Amino acid sequence: MVTGREALCYNMKMKKIIGIWAEDRKGLIGSNNKLPWHLPAELKHFKESTMGQAILSGRKTFESMGKRALPGRVNIVLTRDRDYQAENVVILHDKAEVLSWYKQQDKSLFITGGAEIFRLFEDKLDGLVRTIVDGEFKGDTWFPVDFDFDKFSLVDSSLFHADEKNPYDFEIFTYQRLSN
Numbered sequence: 374m375v376t377g378r379e380a381l382c383y384n385m386k387m388k389k390i391i392g393i394w395a396e397d398r399k400g401l402i403g404s405n406n407k408l409p410w411h412l413p414a415e416l417k418h419f420k421e422s423t424m425g426q427a428i429l430s431g432r433k434t435f436e437s438m439g440k441r442a443l444p445g446r447v448n449i450v451l452t453r454d455r456d457y458q459a460e461n462v463v464i465l466h467d468k469a470e471v472l473s474w475y476k477q478q479d480k481s482l483f484i485t486g487g488a489e490i491f492r493l494f495e496d497k498l499d500g501l502v503r504t505i506v507d508g509e510f511k512g513d514t515w516f517p518v519d520f521d522f523d524k525f526s527l528v529d530s531s532l533f534h535a536d537e538k539n540p541y542d543f544e545i546f547t548y549q550r551l552s553n
């Protein structure tokens with residue numbers, strides 16, 4: 374299940390920086406350093422979308438996933454801690470370092486959150502892969518409320534219905550940045 378991937382066209386010649394996340398109806402993305410829901414089909418979509426590419430997460434998100442690199446992808450973690458260590462990840466310390474890493478290689482870079490990292494890279498995103506989960510949850514971390522979606526155009530959407538393993542409907546929206 375991959376949605377809108379063709380539209381974003383992230384092959385070696387057309388690498389892009391893409392924000393990818395899931396939010397609830399009110400923009401909630403996290404609760405106590407975890408996802409507020411359990412939706413295996415949405416995780417499968419994340420895996421298929423990012424496989425073979427590079428993913429960037431903030432140190433808190435990385436630790437929320439058990440401080441483990443996701444297989445089949447270049448995992449980059451952003452932290453201000455110069456002594457930070459983790460296995461099988463590229464550890465970078467500021468936005469400029471990330472952009473310089475991105476320039477010298479051929480993979481697309483998925484910005485995978487959390488909120489601090491989406492805010493930091495908003496101006497660099499070529500595309501967005503946004504899941505809206507059809508529910509309202511309790512939590513403590515929201516996608517940036519002032520994110521400017523007007524700078525992007527919607528190019529694809531797909532609705533997934535709840536089933537026995539996935540208790541909520543969710544819809545995946547793919548956007549491309551409008552050219553200036």
Ligand SMILES: NC(=O)c1ccc[n+]([C@@H]2O[C@H](COP(=O)([O-])OP(=O)(O)OC[C@H]3O[C@@H](n4cnc5c(N)ncnc54)[C@H](OP(=O)(O)O)[C@@H]3O)[C@@H](O)[C@H]2O)c1
Pocket residue numbers: 393394395396401402403404405406407408430431432433434435437451452453454465466467468485486487488489490491493514
């Ligand atoms: N629903 C989703 O799709 C989704 C996706 C991702 C995350 N989440 C959720 O979001 C929550 C975490 O988000 P968050 O905003 O609290 O944290 P975060 O963005 O994951 O990580 C924040 C950390 O990133 C590092 N950082 C931030 N800006 C930096 C900069 N300019 N230079 C260097 N390092 C920088 C800092 O690490 P140091 O403190 O080590 O310096 C900072 O504490 C969790 O609940 C997680 O489950 C949800």
